[in-house]
Amino acid sequence: MKSSGVLLASTDHLQMSCRGGTGRNYSLICAPIMGKSVDQMLIEIGKAKAGGADLVEVRLDYLNSFNPRQDLKILIKRSPLPTLFTYRPKWEGGQYEGDETQRLDALRLAMELGADYIDVELQVAHEFLSSISGRKPENFKVIVSSHNYQNTPSVEDISILVARIQATGADIVKIATTALDITDVARVFQITFHSQVPIIGLVMSERGLISRLLCPKFGGYLTFGTIEAGIVSAPGQPTLKDLLGIYNFRQLGPDTKVFGIIGNPVGHSKSPILYNKAFKAVGFNGIYVPLLIDDIGKFFDVYSSADFAGFSCTIPHKEDALKRCDEVDPVAKAIGAVNCIIRRPSDGKLIGYNTDYIGAITAIEDGLRGSHTTNNSSGSPLAGKLFVVVGAGGAGKALAYGAKEKGARVVIANRTLDRAKEIAELIGGQAISIAELENFHPENGMILANTTSIGMQPKVDLTPIPKRALSSYSLVFDAVYTPKMTRLLREAEESGAIIVSGLEMFIGQAYEQYERFTNLPAPKELFREIMAKY
Ligand code: NAP
Ligand code: DHK
Numbered sequence: 001m002k003s004s005g006v007l008l009a010s011t012d013h014l015q016m017s018c019r020g021g022t023g024r025n026y027s028l029i030c031a032p033i034m035g036k037s038v039d040q041m042l043i044e045i046g047k048a049k050a051g052g053a054d055l056v057e058v059r060l061d062y063l064n065s066f067n068p069r070q071d072l073k074i075l076i077k078r079s080p081l082p083t084l085f086t087y088r089p090k091w092e093g094g095q096y097e098g099d100e101t102q103r104l105d106a107l108r109l110a111m112e113l114g115a116d117y118i119d120v121e122l123q124v125a126h127e128f129l130s131s132i133s134g135r136k137p138e139n140f141k142v143i144v145s146s147h148n149y150q151n152t153p154s155v156e157d158i159s160i161l162v163a164r165i166q167a168t169g170a171d172i173v174k175i176a177t178t179a180l181d182i183t184d185v186a187r188v189f190q191i192t193f194h195s196q197v198p199i200i201g202l203v204m205s206e207r208g209l210i211s212r213l214l215c216p217k218f219g220g221y222l223t224f225g226t227i228e229a230g231i232v233s234a235p236g237q238p239t240l241k242d243l244l245g246i247y248n249f250r251q252l253g254p255d256t257k258v259f260g261i262i263g264n265p266v267g268h269s270k271s272p273i274l275y276n277k278a279f280k281a282v283g284f285n286g287i288y289v290p291l292l293i294d295d296i297g298k299f300f301d302v303y304s305s306a307d308f309a310g311f312s313c314t315i316p317h318k319e320d321a322l323k324r325c326d327e328v329d330p331v332a333k334a335i336g337a338v339n340c341i342i343r344r345p346s347d348g349k350l351i352g353y354n355t356d357y358i359g360a361i362t363a364i365e366d367g368l369r370g371s372h373t374t375n376n377s378s379g380s381p382l383a384g385k386l387f388v389v390v391g392a393g394g395a396g397k398a399l400a401y402g403a404k405e406k407g408a409r410v411v412i413a414n415r416t417l418d419r420a421k422e423i424a425e426l427i428g429g430q431a432i433s434i435a436e437l438e439n440f441h442p443e444n445g446m447i448l449a450n451t452t453s454i455g456m457q458p459k460v461d462l463t464p465i466p467k468r469a470l471s472s473y474s475l476v477f478d479a480v481y482t483p484k485m486t487r488l489l490r491e492a493e494e495s496g497a498i499i500v501s502g503l504e505m506f507i508g509q510a511y512e513q514y515e516r517f518t519n520l521p522a523p524k525e526l527f528r529e530i531m532a533k534y
Contacts (some may be wrong), residue, residue: 017039025230025253027215030084030224032233035063045079047227051240055082055116055332057224060106061089061096066286068106069113076114084117085110086144091236092121093147111140117172122161125168143200144170151205152177153185158191166197174200176234179208183302184291187246205233206267206292210260212238213289216252217307217346223249246273248280252287259309259517260291261391262299262321262341263314267292268457268482270534271312274510275517277530282517296320304347310517312510315453318394325352336402337394337424340513348504351388352518357398359509361406364447364477383407386443388473390434390464391451392419395479399449400427408447409411413437413451437465442474448492449477455486467491474498481506507531 001424010147032047035041041058050058056318058075060066075360076083086095087103104127107118111132115137120128125144135141143506144165153161158175165173173239179185185203185325188211192201197220203211225240226232243249261271267290275288286309293299296317313321318337322328325338332358338352361382368381387408389400396412400423402412410429413436414420420431433438434452454464460483470476476492511522 005237025216025250027249027252029240029249030054030222030227031056031081031227031240032224033058034231034233036062036064038063040076041075042078044227045075045081046187048240049080049388051225051227052244053081053225053227055084055387057086057119057185057233060085060087060093063092067108068109068307070263071260072110072113072384076110081427083110085115086119088119089121092123092145093149100124104131106133108177111135111137111452115140117141117143119145122146122165122168123331125170126163131171143168143172143174145170145174145200145414148177149204151180152305155190160188160221162191165531170197172198172200174202176200176202176204179203179205181295182207182210182291183298185209185211189214192220193218195219198447202234202317206236208236209238209309210235210289210291211422212471213243213249213287214252214258216249217254217256217258217287219254225249226335227311237469241527246276247289248276249289251280251285253285256284256307257286257309258529259286259288259310259312259503260286260308260316261312262291262293262296264294264316266290266314267359269312269314270531271510273534274527274530275514276506278514278523278526281523282518284520286517288517290504291388293317294432297324297436298322300350304348306343306345309343309345311511312513313339313341313394315393322352325350328352329354330400331357335397337397339394339509340516342516353512354398355509355512356395356404356505357402358512359507360395360449360477360479360505361397361402362508363500363504364449364475365406366478366504367475367498368447380406382447385409386446387449388409388413388440389445389449389451390422390437390449391412391479392416392423393451395451397423399428399479403447403449404474405431411438428511434464440469444472445474446472447475447477447478448473448497450486450488451479453480455488457482461487463491467495470495470497475500477505478502479505490525503531 007283031053033041033044035044053492089096121498188201200221212223221309224237225243226237261269279286321338322373332354337352339356340353342351346439384409387403392414400410404427412420412423413432415434419434424431477485477500481504484503493499507527513520
């Protein structure tokens, strides 16, 4: 049942307001089953049941050999979950290359033997539905599907496609398109939200992920959840474990507020784990999703609804994010980078903040004071220290600004020297090239803070500075937190320096963001417990 809501949409932006929907989640989770044999399929179906799926899609086209009557009887009889049978032909992106009549006969047989659903392609739907007219079992449903592996059409064209599918007599409409940009998904949200018939609307590829995660919010009949990471029947499918264990899929509904991490890349971010587990623990009706974004301006133009309520921001959008905000906190303005954006409920304006600097500087001060608990001793241990920031991006600006604020003498080392010079002039520091780091030893007891992405997964063997140059530093911080122990931190520890992980910064910068997202106090101990497991 759809919430009462108004979807005011045009071709260029999605606005919707859900006025107090039922809050219940009617979207099902379907596990794709792609075993090469019936025995393997039964094992996978067992895993899907154990993983919390509501039903399974049995992809008959993946079977190496198939005896329809015998195999369908076994699969239907022994499945502990409702079954949806799909026999996808190659001409619609599947594996089957055989005789069409035999293919459709197998689907008709599945219906006769007690399948709960079958999926048939729009191209043959009219013929198929005519052939079973008057023979459909009462609770049996036919999904008529259309797949576009190239792009996502306009709202008008998708609407025409939905009407064509409805005209075949389908019980459930299924539209699967491909996202070339995250904004493509908004058009499918629009269609599913407005649909007056049961509809599955999914957008393939990593840029289409939110179509799968936000399915309960926009009225999708089901989403796919795989039994194992990487074993997918279409690009971009999340796992059952992530849908239920991270994204709290069963708790989502039409009035769930949406938050996310804006970045490119964004798959490495631990923010979805941190915020979703905290939301669940306190019963906050929100979901926090990865947002793989190419153009931040275009994203905000399209997702302008109040329901898209708050965002973290990482590489490479922190500086562009600042320009996109309607108002910017003075500290973020001084830094020149934003890593937290709130859509103000009163007027929908985007307000930018920077929580990176307080997260990092506090972690480094605690490191210097010898513990990672926050002390309240007056005066910063950074005062007077020579603080070398490697990197001149969003994080680099935050660290340089924060260190200066704490009375340190700041040096910025960067690959692009001009960017280092810009910051140096802004805060009154020194600029050097990253190549000069190796021989930069003006004094001992310096602080090093890496804010480049060097050493970040998957390139974990890289480091911004040779080990032999680390002996001049008493403390080394690495903003990179995937992995937690980077090569830089490992070699710094071996060189006798105090090391501070980017995970400390990550937790610290998340406190303020969480409070701005939820208007609730940050559960600091819970944050540490959550991140201790990842
Ligand atoms: P950004 O704005 O894109 O800046 C990236 C910086 O890294 C630039 O100075 C860039 O130099 C430098 N860089 C990138 N690749 C390089 C390479 N191969 N060789 C030399 N320099 C290179 O990114 P950001 O938002 O500041 O984030 C930077 C890193 O910090 C990321 O790994 C991010 O995950 C991490 N971070 C972590 C946290 C946390 O909570 N732990 C918070 C913020 C950032 P150029 O100027 O020459 O391009
Ligand atoms: C990393 C950063 O750069 C922070 O500034 C963001 C993000 C969080 C992450 O989730 O990896 O706030």
